[in-house]
Amino acid sequence: MPATSIPLARRAAGLVGSVIDSSTSLLAGQAHDIVRFAMGAPGDDLIPTGLFDRYYGEPSPGKYGYGATEGEPALVEQILALVRGRGVESAAERITVTTGGMQGLDLACKVFVDPGDLVVVEGPTYTNGNSTALSYGADLLQAPLDEHGLVVERLPDLVKRAGRTPRAIYTIPNFQNPSGATLSAKRRERLLSLAEQWGSVIIDDDPYGLLRFQGTEVPGFSQLAPRHPLVFSVRTFSKILAPGLRVGWVDADPELRQLLINAKQVMDTCTAVPTQRMVTRFLQEGHLDGHLARVSGLYRARKDAMLDSLHRHFGEDVHSTDPEGGFFLWLTFTGRYADIDTQQLFEVALRHGVAYIPGPAFSTDGSFTNALRLCFATSAPDRIEEGVARLRRAADAMAGGRA
Ligand code: PMP
Numbered sequence: 001m002p003a004t005s006i007p008l009a010r011r012a013a014g015l016v017g018s019v020i021d022s023s024t025s026l027l028a029g030q031a032h033d034i035v036r037f038a039m040g041a042p043g044d045d046l047i048p049t050g051l052f053d054r055y056y057g058e059p060s061p062g063k064y065g066y067g068a069t070e071g072e073p074a075l076v077e078q079i080l081a082l083v084r085g086r087g088v089e090s091a092a093e094r095i096t097v098t099t100g101g102m103q104g105l106d107l108a109c110k111v112f113v114d115p116g117d118l119v120v121v122e123g124p125t126y127t128n129g130n131s132t133a134l135s136y137g138a139d140l141l142q143a144p145l146d147e148h149g150l151v152v153e154r155l156p157d158l159v160k161r162a163g164r165t166p167r168a169i170y171t172i173p174n175f176q177n178p179s180g181a182t183l184s185a186k187r188r189e190r191l192l193s194l195a196e197q198w199g200s201v202i203i204d205d206d207p208y209g210l211l212r213f214q215g216t217e218v219p220g221f222s223q224l225a226p227r228h229p230l231v232f233s234v235r236t237f238s239k240i241l242a243p244g245l246r247v248g249w250v251d252a253d254p255e256l257r258q259l260l261i262n263a264k265q266v267m268d269t270c271t272a273v274p275t276q277r278m279v280t281r282f283l284q285e286g287h288l289d290g291h292l293a294r295v296s297g298l299y300r301a302r303k304d305a306m307l308d309s310l311h312r313h314f315g316e317d318v319h320s321t322d323p324e325g326g327f328f329l330w331l332t333f334t335g336r337y338a339d340i341d342t343q344q345l346f347e348v349a350l351r352h353g354v355a356y357i358p359g360p361a362f363s364t365d366g367s368f369t370n371a372l373r374l375c376f377a378t379s380a381p382d383r384i385e386e387g388v389a390r391l392r393r394a395a396d397a398m399a400g401g402r403a
Contacts, residue, residue, distance in 0.1 A: 014134045018127050019361040027355055035387030037374040038355040040177060040239070040327045045380070046295045047242045048287065055281040056274060067273040069261045071097025071249065075276050078283035079249055086210075088222045093254040096264065099271045101207050101248045103264070104234030105129055108168070108203045109136040110263050111256065112232075117167040120159075120200075122150045124330070124362030124371070126177040129170050129205060141166065142364040147321065149176060149183030152190045165198035173220065174209040175326025178362050178373035182324060185218050192221065195230045205234045207248075208326035210292055213300035215324035222251065229253040237279055239327065239377075240292060245275040296325070303329070305381035306374065309388035314395075327377040332359075333370045337395050342372040345398050352397070354390040 023038040070076070076095050083090050098104045105128065113119060115137025121130055123142035130140055141162055144151045150171055159165060169191065173183040183191075195202050204221050221231045236248030250260060264270075282288065303322075306329060310320055317335035333340045342358040349356065356375075359368030376384060 011135070011137070014137055016131050016134055018131050020127050020357055023355060023357065030350070033353050034350065035354045035383055035390060036378050037376070037387055038357050039378065040375050041243055041378050042239060042241075042295065042327075043298075043378045043380065046298060046377075048282065048291060051282060051285075051287065052242070052245075052278050055278040058281070060277055063274050063277060065273065067270040067276065069096075069265050069270050070257075071095065071271065072273065072276045072280060074284070075247075075280045076249075078280055082283065082288065083222075083251070088220065088251075089226055090222070090251050091254070093257055094227075094251050096250045096252070096257065096260045097271050097276060098234075098236075098248045098250055098264070099268055100238055100243070100246045101205065101234050101236030102128060102132070103267065103271075104236070104248055104250045105132045105203070105205065106135075106267070107250060107260055107263055108201070108232050108234065109133050109138070111259055112168050112201050112203075113138050114167070118159075118162055118164055120155065120166045120169040121364065122171060122176065123364065124178050124359065124368055125170065126172060126205070127357075127361045129172075129203075130364060133168075133170065138167075140364045145176070145179055145181060147181055149173065149181045149187060150191070152183075152187040152194065155191075155194055159198070166200045168201045168203050169195060170203045170205065172205045172208075174206050174218070175211065175323050175328070177208070177326070178328050178357070179330040180321045180323025180326055180328050182215075182218055185224075188218070188221060188224055192225050192228065192231075200230065202231050203234065204231055207234075207236045207239045210240050211296055211299060211327070212325035213296040213303070227253070229255070232256075240288075240295075241279065241282065245279060247271060247275050247279050299325070299327070299377055302376045302379070302381060302384060305384045306376040306388065309385045313388050313392040327375050329374045329376060331372050331374060332368075333395070337399055338370060340395060340398055341369050343369070345372075345394060348398055349391055349394040352390045352394040354387045354394065356391070 076092050079095055080090055109132050113136040117138055118141055119133045119138040120141045120143055122145045143158055144154055233251040237245055310318055317337045319332045319334055321330045346358050357373045359371030360366045
């Protein structure tokens, strides 16, 4: 047989995928019991499956046909009511329904980012955001993040050193993935003015904002600067309802609307109509507020349970963030575990029956080697306790060289 090689586009080198998404199939292939702190997913018990099953079974003309690329009109109407209820004035011509938040990120990069363009990202940030920008050939500029989110004050200096202004700034303002940090109002305002100064688009990715369980709300970019042409908002029902629905939306300047439709038409024509209608019915029947109140209370209990277990099992040998909402804790090993490499620990932890995402997955340069992300949303408190106990045993096995 002659040696053959399959010719690839140069772009293929930028398709680096996602350690997070790959964990789903990795875990599906495991035969033993594993406590799942890896995927950022709502617990099965917190998904309103009874209602969804009912809606799915309801006869509805055209349900199995193609839908409008921009989204089902009734869903757009419900999305507008939802955001209006949170103090955001949008309009139908600003909304494009997407196949999850991921498609919103993809659309943003597709319409704004050329190969070689600079994109500012938070360090650490959501793996898939980095991967999406890389798939369009972006040069990523990782900016630091602290307990008040992206350290916006550092950006002018970083950008000066990079020698060019960014085309886009990718930020997750509320209960950031993976750190749980929330960007302060002052920094949001400063970011808006830097974006104006540089002509950069703010990719405002906010899947968790409606899942606040303590503290006080911080105004969003669209409240601070209503209908700002440089703010591109990516939203999803994945975290507030169910990720398998694959329904999200983009709220962006109407000038971009036809472009977004054109781009989406060559991706998937339209988002699946049956799931759009399920979300529509859920919103029309007025279930969202009650659902959010219920799940937020449970997420707070799960976050507290996880912090409590971490404290009991690791004491001072681990530092954790303490988010006011969302799904994630960001853990940094200190003390006797300070040298642990969380990528190596992953295999050991998996054998011990617990899964998480290692820190380097959230960086552009392999940093955060002694950090990791834990999702507290998926498991009930007793499972969380079990998972943290297993993590401690795995860390001891590593630290003691008995891995
Ligand atoms: N952005 C962030 C910050 C996320 O955490 C996620 C989901 N993990 C997404 C976007 C993608 O959302 P979806 O599952 O709706 O595509």
